[in-house]
Amino acid sequence: MTTQEIFDTLQTTLDKLDDAGIDDSSKRNLHILVLQLQNELITESFNSLKDIDSVTVADTSQLPVLAAGVQTAIDDEKARTALVEKLIATAKVGLKAAGIPIP
Amino acid sequence: MGCGTPAAVKKLSSAQAATMVSYEQSLKLYFAAIVGFADAQVTTANHLIDLNTRQINAELRAATLEEINKAGPPPPDRGAALSKYTAAIQAQNALAETQKAKIAGLVAKLNDKQNEMMSAFQEMTKAQQKLDEYIQLRKTNDVILDELTGILGVNRAKVDQATQDITHIATDIQLAATNLKGGSK
Numbered sequence: 001m002t003t004q005e006i007f008d009t010l011q012t013t014l015d016k017l018d019d020a021g022i023d024d025s026s027k028r029n030l031h032i033l034v035l036q037l038q039n040e041l042i043t044e045s046f047n048s049l050k051d052i053d054s055v056t057v058a059d060t061s062q063l064p065v066l067a068a069g070v071q072t073a074i075d076d077e078k079a080r081t082a083l084v085e086k087l088i089a090t091a092k093v094g095l096k097a098a099g100i101p102i103p
Numbered sequence: 104m105g106c107g108t109p110a111a112v113k114k115l116s117s118a119q120a121a122t123m124v125s126y127e128q129s130l131k132l133y134f135a136a137i138v139g140f141a142d143a144q145v146t147t148a149n150h151l152i153d154l155n156t157r158q159i160n161a162e163l164r165a166a167t168l169e170e171i172n173k174a175g176p177p178p179p180d181r182g183a184a185l186s187k188y189t190a191a192i193q194a195q196n197a198l199a200e201t202q203k204a205k206i207a208g209l210v211a212k213l214n215d216k217q218n219e220m221m222s223a224f225q226e227m228t229k230a231q232q233k234l235d236e237y238i239q240l241r242k243t244n245d246v247i248l249d250e251l252t253g254i255l256g257v258n259r260a261k262v263d264q265a266t267q268d269i270t271h272i273a274t275d276i277q278l279a280a281t282n283l284k285g286g287s288k
Contacts, residue, residue, distance in 0.1 A: 025169065028162045035155040035162075036198075042148045043202040049209040057219050060226035067233040074236060080243045088250045 003044065007037045108238055108245075110263075120235040123228045130224055134217045141210045149203050156199040163191050 014034055017027045092102050167188035173179045 025166055028166055032159050032162050035159045039152050039155050039199065039202055042151050043205055046144075046148070046206045046209040049213050052212050052216050055216060057216070057223045058227070060223045060230075063226045063230040067230050070233045070237050074240060077237075077240055077242055081241060081246050084243050084246050088246070 003037065003041055007034065007041060010034045010037065108240075108242065113239055116235045116238040120228075120231050123224075123231050127224055127228050130221060134221060137217065138214060141213055145206055145210050148206050152199050152202055156195055159195050160192050163188055163195070 010030065011034055014027070014030050017030065095102050167184050170184045171179050171181050
């Protein structure tokens with residue numbers, strides 16, 4: 001029997017006592033029990049979140065380190081490109097001085 | 104000599120990085136909606152627990168009054184009845200607070216997990232953007248090829264297209280040769 005089913009049974013019994021016009025300490029105790037159970041049910045309705053912290057999230061801890069490596073590669077490539085551009089410019093000047101026309 | 108990063112690769116990389124940034128915004132909005140929904144549920148649950156607790160306390164009070172006003176003999180022990188009532192109400196209120204704290208704890212777990220997921224996705228987006236930065240970079244090969252084609256007076260795009268055409272022709276020839284071999288058997 002689930003908590004909800006127990007709650008429903010108690011509530012039905014309480015309704016029957018109400019209909020019969022019974023108003024004594026037993027009915028009061030039953031009403032308290034129904035209300036306490038209702039509070040327990042409300043609390044239990046959040047239980048689906050109980051194991052959420054065990055859900056694994058992709059491990060991204062290595063990404064910043066690897067991104068730093070890519071940044072180094074970017075810096076190296078930029079330096080290499082600048083060097084090549086400088087070499088080509090120097091070569092062009094040399095060729096021009098030698099009388100070879102460069103567009 | 105290579106031909107630098109192909110335009111198709113650059114386009115995909117750029118689109119992928121933009122998609123991830125856009126998706127990150129969607130996730131942020133989605134998680135904010137979930138947090139709002141969960142908070143509203145907590146407020147409702149707390150309200151119901153308080154309401155029920157007040158009703159329980161009212162029933163306890165009625166029971167105590169009944170006991171106090173009971174006709175003897177023996178005469179009712181009013182002090183004992185009031186002490187019992189006070190203890191019961193304290194216990195009931197403490198239980199309600201425990202239940203509310205349990206709910207708050209569970210919802211906090213949800214928020215923590217969402218923050219963890221969001222942080223992970225932000226790291227993934229940053230990494231993708233860094234990768235895209237490298238892919239979009241004008242590399243040494245591009246410089247050399249651009250200069251050479253410039254010297255020769257040829258358009259770089261035409262050279263790339265010619266390279267692709269040659270590759271296609273080479274593939275076609277290879278296929279034709281394979282078919283020829285297969286047919287001669």
